[in-house]
Amino acid sequence: VDYEVKSTMILFLAQLSGNDSHQNFTLNWKLGSDPCIDQWQGVECDTKNSSIKNLLLDKLSLSGTLDVAMLCNLHPLAASLIYLSLDGNGVHGGIPEEIGSCKQLTQLHLSGNQLSGTLPSSLSKLNNLKSLDISNNKFSGQLHPDLARISTLNMFLAQNNQLSGEIPPFNFSNFDRLDVSFNNFSGVIPDIHGHFTSESFLGNPQLCGDPLPKSCTGSPVPASKDSKERKESPVPAAAAGDNSDEEPKKSSKGPSKEQILMYSGYAAIGALVILLIVWKLCRRKKKEKRIEALNEKVVTQGSAQKASHVSSEYRAGVSRSDFSLTSESGMVSQSLVVLSNSRNTMHELKLEDLLKAPAELIGRGKNGSLYKVVFENGTTVVVKRIIDRSVPGRDFKQRMQILSQVKHPYVLSPLAFYCSKQEKLLVYEYQQNGSLFKLLHGAQKAFDWSSRLGVAATTAEALAFMHQELGQQGISHGNLKSSNILLNKNMEPCISEYGVMGGDDDQQQQHSSSFVSPFTSMSSSDHAAFKADVYGFGVILLELLTGKLVKSEGMELTEWVQSVVREEWTGEVFDRTLISEYASEERMVNLLQVAIRCVNRSPEARPSINQVALIINTIKEEEEKSLIYQV
Numbered sequence: 001v002d003y004e005v006k007s008t009m010i011l012f013l014a015q016l017s018g019n020d021s022h023q024n025f026t027l028n029w030k031l032g033s034d035p036c037i038d039q040w041q042g043v044e045c046d047t048k049n050s051s052i053k054n055l056l057l058d059k060l061s062l063s064g065t066l067d068v069a070m071l072c073n074l075h076p077l078a079a080s081l082i083y084l085s086l087d088g089n090g091v092h093g094g095i096p097e098e099i100g101s102c103k104q105l106t107q108l109h110l111s112g113n114q115l116s117g118t119l120p121s122s123l124s125k126l127n128n129l130k131s132l133d134i135s136n137n138k139f140s141g142q143l144h145p146d147l148a149r150i151s152t153l154n155m156f157l158a159q160n161n162q163l164s165g166e167i168p169p170f171n172f173s174n175f176d177r178l179d180v181s182f183n184n185f186s187g188v189i190p191d192i193h194g195h196f197t198s199e200s201f202l203g204n205p206q207l208c209g210d211p212l213p214k215s216c217t218g219s220p221v222p223a224s225k226d227s228k229e230r231k232e233s234p235v236p237a238a239a240a241g242d243n244s245d246e247e248p249k250k251s252s253k254g255p256s257k258e259q260i261l262m263y264s265g266y267a268a269i270g271a272l273v274i275l276l277i278v279w280k281l282c283r284r285k286k287k288e289k290r291i292e293a294l295n296e297k298v299v300t301q302g303s304a305q306k307a308s309h310v311s312s313e314y315r316a317g318v319s320r321s322d323f324s325l326t327s328e329s330g331m332v333s334q335s336l337v338v339l340s341n342s343r344n345t346m347h348e349l350k351l352e353d354l355l356k357a358p359a360e361l362i363g364r365g366k367n368g369s370l371y372k373v374v375f376e377n378g379t380t381v382v383v384k385r386i387i388d389r390s391v392p393g394r395d396f397k398q399r400m401q402i403l404s405q406v407k408h409p410y411v412l413s414p415l416a417f418y419c420s421k422q423e424k425l426l427v428y429e430y431q432q433n434g435s436l437f438k439l440l441h442g443a444q445k446a447f448d449w450s451s452r453l454g455v456a457a458t459t460a461e462a463l464a465f466m467h468q469e470l471g472q473q474g475i476s477h478g479n480l481k482s483s484n485i486l487l488n489k490n491m492e493p494c495i496s497e498y499g500v501m502g503g504d505d506d507q508q509q510q511h512s513s514s515f516v517s518p519f520t521s522m523s524s525s526d527h528a529a530f531k532a533d534v535y536g537f538g539v540i541l542l543e544l545l546t547g548k549l550v551k552s553e554g555m556e557l558t559e560w561v562q563s564v565v566r567e568e569w570t571g572e573v574f575d576r577t578l579i580s581e582y583a584s585e586e587r588m589v590n591l592l593q594v595a596i597r598c599v600n601r602s603p604e605a606r607p608s609i610n611q612v613a614l615i616i617n618t619i620k621e622e623e624e625k626s627l628i629y630q631v
């Protein structure tokens with residue numbers, strides 16, 4: 001079974017279990033093993049062509065979501081999967097439309113979960129489906145009439161949900177089992193050819209007709225001859241919502257009951273849409289208020305201090321700062337904003353102190369210059385002076401405020417910032433162990449495989465937190481590269497300059513063209529920026545694996561790796577120092593596969609950073625287990 005299928009299955013299970021990667025271990029699903037040969041629990045294969053046939057994951061206390069898009073969008077799986085069973089778990093959320101791409105499915109069993117929402121219309125595309133069991137969930141809405149077109153269907157169990165509308169005219173003569181009881185179905189029961197008793201339809205107060213005792217014309221239905229031995233309904237006609245006394249109204253000239261129902265349905269949808277718009281507007285207002293509140297919380301210092309005139313030209317080794325901070329009027333237009341996450345000593349930080357302190361230029365990147373500033377008390381910070389004027393000041397300030405509130409141990413938050421029309425400065429704690437770039441490409445090259453894997457896993461987790469765990473406030477990095485991964489005093493990676501550029505336009509355009517957002521909750525530019533971060537992270541993985549520079553002698557690392565892999569010389573890609581320490585080639589190849597997926601030219605084909613983090617964690621856990629085993 002190929003790598004992509006294995007990793008997709010591991011991710012699918014992780015989503016099902018609510019991102020609990022331990023479930024993979026319990027079931028023995030490991031990247032380093034084979035689902036068919038090593039018999040992953042719950043997986044049954046077609047022995048002829050080693051393809052995955054059945055996924056039987058009943059009663060495993062899975063409480064995550066059903067991401068069938070992962071399975072059904074992957075051709076080899078979609079072409080082989082015929083039975084998916086998740087009965088008796090706690091899976092929540094809906095069934096995604098992508099289920100329609102799992103064309104070979106003959107059995108879909110999802111009974112006894114917490115699934116909700118309407119059934120996707122794409123279910124009707126499953127024209128091999130024989131049994132569909134969605135009973136004992138929280139599904140609502142109407143069944144798509146096209147469901148009745150699945151000519152192979154012979155079992156439909158949907159009891160105990162909140163489904164409504166009419167029952168589609170299935171070909172009941174093919175059916176062995178049917179149960180739609182205890183829902184909110186309404187209207188006339190289609191012709192069941194005498195195959196089922198009233199039990200299959202009970203508990204739907206608005207349903208009428210054979211085999212229920214409630215007639216659709218008001219009078220009780222006489223038992224038809226072709227009905228199989230029919231039991232008396234335990235629900236009295238009145239309790240079943242018999243509305244025979246309403247019937248005469250039907251013949252009057254006014255709107256029919258169906259029309260009234262239809263119009264009130266439209267009215268309800270209209271009201272819902274209005275409510276949704278009002279809710280969205282309220283949320284936006286609230287968000288703005290929250291940001292304003294955050295702004296008030298921070299310590300601002302004196303708003304119109306005299307600017308100490310400083311030269312705008314940098315001279316290496318000068319003994320004082322040279323940030324030009326003057327506004328047109330010669331005054332400092334705004335003051336330094338010390339953020340609430342700063343250490344105590346930093347609360348006292350003043351703009352004049354920053355200007356007075358000796359500063360040393362330590363870098364000049366495409367987005368600005370970086371200075372190391374040492375205060376009298378010995379505290380050392382770095383100051384990033386941003387030259388990009390395209391980032392609007394308001395956006396920049398808001399982003400900095402949000403970032404200062406985000407507490408992730410592996411994301412370096414700014415200590416303070418300054419923002420005027422001409423100038424943007426950011427103050428960070430100085431990290432004396434330098435950057436990942438230096439560690440990989442500097443003179444000293446003692447950086448073993450386990451540490452590299454650790455850096456990859458920690459960075460991916462921190463990014464996943466920033467992208468997804470923050471929900472609507474998720475922030476992309478915008479300029480992810482190995483020089484922005486710093487090493488803290490414990491040599492752990494720390495992502496620096498987070499969100500400073502608000503998305504690198506070049507990088508985004510280059511790496512996220514022809515993008516169409518599949519999300520409604522997120523703007524397409526946010527989504528493109530997240531995909532650009534995944535690309536940047538993929539390049540970092542390639543640097544970790546190859547030890548090579550991103551660009552050298554006119555050759556891009558991504559292109560070089562892909563060409564070597566295409567030629568099937570994969571082993572040639574890896575850093576010689578890793579080979580000589582006998583690092584596991586299997587796990588290096590697994591990480592390489594992740595990296596290659598991240599740097600895919602098409603942004604849509606790149607995985608989410610959450611998926612990447614999960615796979616890297618799995619590789620890391622396998623590495624740790626093997627180390628314990630060696631000891």
Ligand SMILES: Nc1ncnc2c1ncn2[C@@H]1O[C@H](COP(=O)(O)OP(=O)(O)OP(=O)(O)O)[C@@H](O)[C@H]1O
Pocket residue numbers: 362363364365366367368369370382428429430431432434435437479483484486496497
């Ligand atoms: N807080 C810090 N502590 C120590 N070193 C840092 C810190 N921040 C950045 N550096 C290092 O200083 C060097 C220069 O940083 P700078 O941000 O100017 O360059 P860059 O990241 O290559 O460019 P840019 O971010 O503008 O694209 C880099 O090697 C970086 O790793």
